Amino acid sequence: MATYYGASDIDEMLAEFGAPVRITVLGEEHEVRGLLDIADEELLRELGQATTIVGKVRVLTLRTGALPGVVQGAVLEVDEESGTVTRTVVATRQVDDGALTRVFVS
Amino acid sequence: MAAPAATENRALDALLVELRKIGTAGAPGPWLTSATVQEGYPLDPLPEETNPLVLVQHVLTEPRPEGEGGTSLHDFRLHFVVWCIGKNMRECNSVKADVLRAVFAGEAALTTALQQPVYPATYEHRVELNLIGRKVAAFALFVDTAVSHSAP
Numbered sequence: 495m496a497t498y499y500g501a502s503d504i505d506e507m508l509a510e511f512g513a514p515v516r517i518t519v520l521g522e523e524h525e526v527r528g529l530l531d532i533a534d535e536e537l538l539r540e541l542g543q544a545t546t547i548v549g550k551v552r553v554l555t556l557r558t559g560a561l562p563g564v565v566q567g568a569v570l571e572v573d574e575e576s577g578t579v580t581r582t583v584v585a586t587r588q589v590d591d592g593a594l595t596r597v598f599v600s
Numbered sequence: 601m602a603a604p605a606a607t608e609n610r611a612l613d614a615l616l617v618e619l620r621k622i623g624t625a626g627a628p629g630p631w632l633t634s635a636t637v638q639e640g641y642p643l644d645p646l647p648e649e650t651n652p653l654v655l656v657q658h659v660l661t662e663p664r665p666e667g668e669g670g671t672s673l674h675d676f677r678l679h680f681v682v683w684c685i686g687k688n689m690r691e692c693n694s695v696k697a698d699v700l701r702a703v704f705a706g707e708a709a710l711t712t713a714l715q716q717p718v719y720p721a722t723y724e725h726r727v728e729l730n731l732i733g734r735k736v737a738a739f740a741l742f743v744d745t746a747v748s749h750s751a752p
Contacts, residue, residue: 534645538728538736543659543681549732550645584733600733 501593504557515554516571519563528597529555530572552581554597558588564597572599604751608658611678611743612639614713618706619656619682622698628705632694633686646685646734652695655683664744674747680718682739689725692737696723699739710743718743 499507512527531553538547554572556564564570568583581599588595604610616639623634635652646653660679684695703710703718710718721740729736 537732538726543657543738545641545657545659545681545683546643547641547655547683547728547736548643548645549729549734550648551732582733584731598731598733 501591504593508557514573515556515561517561517563517568524561524563526556526560528561528572530574531555552599554581554599556595556597558592558595564595570597570599607676607745607747607752608661608678611714611745612656612658612680614710615680615703615718615741616656618702618710619654619699621705622654622702628701631698631701633691633698635684635695635698641683646729646732650687652687652691653683653685654695654699655685657681657683676745676747678743678745680741680743682741684737684739685729686735687733689735689737692725692735696737696739703741714743714745716744 508527508529512529514525515528516523516525518524533551533553534548535551536546537549537551538545540546554570564583564586566583566585570581570583572579572581584598584600586595586597605613616637619637621628622637623629623631633652635654637654637656639655640657641655657680658678659681662677662679664675664677682696682699684692684699686692686695700720703720707717718741721742723737723739725735725737
């Protein structure tokens, strides 16, 4: 019988593959685990002007609602390979029936 | 003697000379930004630095209707796009203002090099870089020039 991953598996998945992500709201630090994906993507492709502009897209996947204050402009501390990096939230998008939130950071 | 460079390349060179004055000391400053000016677009991802970036490229050459019948000279309009990249739309606007400042200040030199001034055209904000926290606007410039048989 096939096994499907669902919302009940999210915490286990993030615990296994995620990295610590922290935010300080009203002086209180909150920490969860999130998945950081980094990809170089062709963001602007203007064939009529023979232009391509590539950018480094960084997306954190978090359990929706797990971290308070994740809105545009919020500052996050993300544990990356190079160490703890301060990232700024650019935009958020809910996915997977809203169970997860993709947080674009710069 | 080497052949003259292509008309588009001569125009691009003249334009770059003026735009690379952005952010430098002396006339025609002061500037709003210290934007880095680069020809074309990088194949690699945009640099992570937050300094504004100006990408300049020739995009189109089109014959001008009134010039189609010439026998020794041909009138063409050369179109350029200046991509103004900044951290927000206001910074893009500042970059655009610096581009205009450089073009206006270099009007005499550009006119000497290209026979006619460089004219500003449409300036348009774009959304494509939003998700990396950057903004981009396309600023169109054009110049009308007569292409001779000896230096096309």
